[in-house]
Amino acid sequence: MTALSDRPHLLPEEFEELARSAARIGEGLRVELINGRLGVKPVPDGDHGRIVQWLMRLCIQARPELWLHDQGLRIRTYRGGHARPDGVLAPSEAFVGQGEWAPTEPVLMALEVTSYDSDTDRRDRVDKPRAYAEAGIPVYLLVDRDSGEVTVYSEPDGVRYEQCRTVPFGRPVLLPEPVGIGLDTEPLKNWAR
Template sequence: MTAISERPQMLPEQFEEFARHLGRTVEGIRLEFINGKLGIKPVPDGDHGRIVQWLLRRCIQARPELYLHDQGLKLEGYRDGRARPDGTLADADAFVGCGDWAPTSGVLMVAEVTSYDSDTDRRDRVEKPRAYAEAGIPVYLLIDRDSAEVVVHSQPDGVRYETVHTLPFGKAVRLPEPVGISLDTEPLKNWVR
């Protein structure tokens, strides 16, 4: 029976068509296809959005040639997955000409901000670090509102991130190369429950 539950629920092409259709009819949801399974991210709350805005501004100030995109990514190495990170740091023109789901080449960092839902542990702390490491994305930044911590994953080896640094909100965080940005995380304390 486990073999059936481990099989993908649908093919990536089917997911893309489903997501394209549903996105036109239901506003405010984000669909993902990770580990062969369909997932729905909750509509971000105002604090979540403010954290993404804060990160966008910090990235642009430190590295004006880059942009924190809201771009869906094809995670080919991870069971043909599709993820829509809260932020994808890449060259400003990295996704020009791409559709809803772009390849990960040129992505320097992905960022996720935890949501207050029952699925965030599995999604943001387990499945996504693995998926992003398998895709070879150099840095995965998790802003964890539940624990009031910033978790920086780096040095992907194709299976997992070899280095993981966890710091409480309020500490200075250095995002390793190729990102090379320092963040003062003190403001994050204002946007947690």
């Protein structure tokens, strides 16, 4: 995500209008407002999409009542914000009747897959764990293609995640409750540089 502003000038309602306009202007343009910073997420590459697809299949097999949604979230903590995770694990009917931006209450897990851009370190490894923990999202899964690792954040305390477990691609990892799904991360080796 390329930072467009480091000063919070937008109200959440103004951001939502800007996001709608950006979607009309550029196909695949994805904007976010995290910790008061406006940014644009890069359009995902094919391997990025394949990782999301892989996780979606595993989640559906293990927990058919859940779905890995492509849903924008309102993160109304510090300075307000709107995040567009790469995947949002929630009950399949959780966002019926919602618009592009929904509340975080039904979310069990947020997923981010690192992109090969200069802002991924701050966005995916610093800002988003904090924002998701502040919002009370129980699990944050980071698939880090740069380091070849999966990091599972859990037990949010309203400020940060109390638990953080990192394993290299190829090792199994458990997505803790309320997700309760084990992952064999071996296939991720195929979709990282």
